[in-house]
Amino acid sequence: MNNLWDDEESQQFVGDAALRVYTSRLLGRDKALVLHGGGNTSVKVAEENIFGEIEEILYVKGSGWDLEKIEEAGFSPVKCDYLRQLAALPTLSDPQMVNELVTHMTRSSAPVPSVEAILHAILPYKYVDHTHADSVVTISNSVDGEARIREIYGNLVVIIPYVMPGFDLARICAKRFAEDSSSDTIGMVLLNHGIFSFGTTAKESYGRMIHLVGLAEEYLQLKRAWNVKDKPSTAPCKITISDLTGLRREISDVAGYPMILSRHVDKNCLSFTNRSDLATVARQGPATPDHVIRTKRLPMIGYNVRAYVEEYKEYFAEHAPLAKEHKSMLDPAPRVILDKALGLCSVGRTAKDADIVAELYKHTMDIIRRATALGGYHALPAKDIFDVEYWDLEQAKLKKGGKLPDFSGEIALVTGAASGIGKSCVEVLLARGAAVVGVDLNPKIELLYKRADYLGIACDLTDPAAIQKILEQVANRYGGLDMLVLNAGVFPSGCRIESLSSNDWRQVMTINLDVNQSLMKECYPLLKLAPRGGRIVVIGSKNVPAPGPGAAAYSASKAALNQLARVAALEWGDDNIRINSLHPNAVFDTSLWTEEILISRAKHYGLSVDEYKKNNVLKTEVSSRDVAELAAEMCGSLFAKTTGAQLPVDGGNDRVI
Numbered sequence: 292m293n294n295l296w297d298d299e300e301s302q303q304f305v306g307d308a309a310l311r312v313y314t315s316r317l318l319g320r321d322k323a324l325v326l327h328g329g330g331n332t333s334v335k336v337a338e339e340n341i342f343g344e345i346e347e348i349l350y351v352k353g354s355g356w357d358l359e360k361i362e363e364a365g366f367s368p369v370k371c372d373y374l375r376q377l378a379a380l381p382t383l384s385d386p387q388m389v390n391e392l393v394t395h396m397t398r399s400s401a402p403v404p405s406v407e408a409i410l411h412a413i414l415p416y417k418y419v420d421h422t423h424a425d426s427v428v429t430i431s432n433s434v435d436g437e438a439r440i441r442e443i444y445g446n447l448v449v450i451i452p453y454v455m456p457g458f459d460l461a462r463i464c465a466k467r468f469a470e471d472s473s474s475d476t477i478g479m480v481l482l483n484h485g486i487f488s489f490g491t492t493a494k495e496s497y498g499r500m501i502h503l504v505g506l507a508e509e510y511l512q513l514k515r516a517w518n519v520k521d522k523p524s525t526a527p528c529k530i531t532i533s534d535l536t537g538l539r540r541e542i543s544d545v546a547g548y549p550m551i552l553s554r555h556v557d558k559n560c561l562s563f564t565n566r567s568d569l570a571t572v573a574r575q576g577p578a579t580p581d582h583v584i585r586t587k588r589l590p591m592i593g594y595n596v597r598a599y600v601e602e603y604k605e606y607f608a609e610h611a612p613l614a615k616e617h618k619s620m621l622d623p624a625p626r627v628i629l630d631k632a633l634g635l636c637s638v639g640r641t642a643k644d645a646d647i648v649a650e651l652y653k654h655t656m657d658i659i660r661r662a663t664a665l666g667g668y669h670a671l672p673a674k675d676i677f678d679v680e681y682w683d684l685e686q687a688k689l690k691k692g693g694k695l696p697d698f699s700g701e702i703a704l705v706t707g708a709a710s711g712i713g714k715s716c717v718e719v720l721l722a723r724g725a726a727v728v729g730v731d732l733n734p735k736i737e738l739l740y741k742r743a744d745y746l747g748i749a750c751d752l753t754d755p756a757a758i759q760k761i762l763e764q765v766a767n768r769y770g771g772l773d774m775l776v777l778n779a780g781v782f783p784s785g786c787r788i789e790s791l792s793s794n795d796w797r798q799v800m801t802i803n804l805d806v807n808q809s810l811m812k813e814c815y816p817l818l819k820l821a822p823r824g825g826r827i828v829v830i831g832s833k834n835v836p837a838p839g840p841g842a843a844a845y846s847a848s849k850a851a852l853n854q855l856a857r858v859a860a861l862e863w864g865d866d867n868i869r870i871n872s873l874h875p876n877a878v879f880d881t882s883l884w885t886e887e888i889l890i891s892r893a894k895h896y897g898l899s900v901d902e903y904k905k906n907n908v909l910k911t912e913v914s915s916r917d918v919a920e921l922a923a924e925m926c927g928s929l930f931a932k933t934t935g936a937q938l939p940v941d942g943g944n945d946r947v948i
């Protein structure tokens with residue numbers, strides 16, 4: 292465990308609050324200490340209130356902030372004396388506690404304080420740091436965990452038995468701390484949960500955290516439980532696209548909404564899923580309540596979704612026989628799937644969620660490996676894990692954040708996505724919550740966005756092997772396909788039929804027609820398994836209803852594509868796949884139109900550029916964004932009962948009308 296404190300770097304942080312920010316970020320940088328919003332920190336500061344009185348204020352991490360990226364605004368100022376008074380109450384329900392925290396802040400715009408705020412307040416130190424360090428939870432979740440923790444730390448820490456986070460935990464910590472602390476005490480270990488350190492300066496408190504966690508790491512090394520590797524996997528990998536798509540469909544059906552499923556098959560995951568004791572070690576639940584909330588209950592082993600759901604329902608009935616209010620929240624879908632051939636699959640309502648689940652579980656795999664090497668992994672009893680999973684406060688958070696964008700959990704593929712209408716479609720679909728795969732010949736497609744819900748693939752779709760390869764990538768990354776936007780196409784410069792070479796004709800037909808037919812054919816099995824039904828949007832052209840001279844190959848290819856879409860609407864209705872076409876015209880913010888071409892075309896018609904752009908019935912300009920919004924809408928609920936339709940998006944064209 293490295294101490295990342297840097298004297299020079301720390302100079303940029305002046306004052307108590309700024310230094311609190313600095314060392315919080317140092318903790319956040321080390322993934323063996325905290326992951327994804329886990330852990331929390333605080334500082335106590337004397338401040339003058341509006342009456343001129345000096346009050347002690349606890350600045351504690353606000354919920355929704357990640358330590359790695361926290362700023363001063365991410366800390367919630369709460370009156371410290373009031374928190375200490377609360378800690379003396381015999382009972383306080385969690386929702387009441389949150390109400391008291393929020394109503395005793397000194398800045399109304401601050402985030403909701405961490406539920407561990409009272410715990411920070413009762414510790415009599417200026418700076419308090421709290422993490423769920425892997426090595427500490429590894430040891431406390433192993434055989435004789437408590438004795439080992441005592442052996443490692445002696446008088447350095449006060450040990451707190453497991454209690455669910457919230458008011459009761461704060462109360463027990465206050466009591467134990469008063470009884471058990473000594474002048475040697477520099478921290479507190481919460482069994483099956485995590486560790487606290489404290490000090491009079493930010494540097495001291497942070498340094499003690501690193502020291503304490505370092506002792507746990509040294510202990511694991513000493514016991515030969517640090518560099519633990521599983522035997523490499525020899526299992527043959529026979530997973531197909533349809534296996535993954537089918538699995539995602541089943542899980543989405545169980546959850547009641549579409550889910551993203553991501554597959555991880557690196558050596559680390561495959562060797563773990565091939566352990567002979569997988570069923571025993573992996574079926575005990577996570578090592579800290581912090582992980583329970585994201586990864587939920589137990590992983591599914593193998594891929595029998597039905598058996599998993601049955602087992603989950605029994606578990607639910609056993610632990611919450613009376614908790615009727617929880618029944619509405621019952622979601623028996625797994626979040627982690629472990630299988631010899633499949634590797635690790637993570638499931639989430641968004642791609643980001645699925646990635647967080649995977650990262651948390653990768654840490655859990657290391658914790659399990661090391662705890663097993665120490666003699667055995669012993670996680671919390673099922674009842675405790677259940678209580679955290681269905682914790683009032685977490686449920687309240689879920690309800691609050693419950694309204695996700697329309698296409699959350701769904702996956703869209705857009706062709707010709709590096710520029711113009713295709714690029715706008717990517718933007719619009721991302722904004723509506725879908726995970727989007729952008730495909731283009733232009734390699735810059737791969738760098739269009741750097742986010743979990745975007746995958747850019749540069750490839751030539753006229754290569755027959757390319758499409759299968761793309762779909763394999765899509766199935767492994769997101770688990771399936773719900774929407775297909777056929778946008779890629781070429782518009783060669785004007786050429787009359789008598790001068791059109793068969794090569795040029797063939798090339799336009801290949802790109803505008805043949806590629807789309809192949810894509811539709813290969814995507815069909817995936818679209819058929821889309822939880823809410825598959826959708827295809829064809830970006831057609833005004834030239835379908837109203838062709839122009841000099842564009843024979845283009846007009847013929849788009850007309851043939853249009854007819855193909857209509858037949859697909861007839862054939863695939865039974866599979867709940869909808870296919871609709873858009874006919875844009877005069878969309879000038881695409882790479883086809885440069886300023887010079889615009890000027891020369893406008894001049895040709897004796898118009899100004901502005902008049903030329905708005906040369907339609909409504910005298911309005913049509914942008915890529917307009918077309919993209921309509922394409923997305925066609926995948927949404929407004930068009931749920933429409934298939935085989937063709938819609939112009941051209942500001943009104945007298946030849947089309």
Ligand code: ZN
Nearest residue numbers: 330421485581
């Ligand atoms: Zn915690």
